[in-house]
Amino acid sequence: MSFDDENIEESSSSKEGSGGNSKPKTFFGMELSDGVVYTIVIILTLIFINQVVAVLQLLN
Numbered sequence: 124m125s126f127d128d129e130n131i132e133e134s135s136s137s138k139e140g141s142g143g144n145s146k147p148k149t150f151f152g153m154e155l156s157d158g159v160v161y162t163i164v165i166i167l168t169l170i171f172i173n174q175v176v177a178v179l180q181l182l183n
Contacts, residue, residue, distance in 0.1 A: 148160060150163065
């Protein structure tokens with residue numbers, strides 16, 4: 124746990140009464156929106172599938 128995590132937990136616990144989850148989403152340490160994270164994951168998945176197909180073609 125780092126100091127940043129403690130600050131986020133303290134601020135989110137004080138905002139729990141308002142009913143919102145205000146903890147920011149992080150992806151590799153960067154605060155990004157959900158859409159950006161999903162886009163990055165989809166792109167990385169497509170690259171991984173492309174690499175697997177290339178290896179399978181080399182083995183056949």
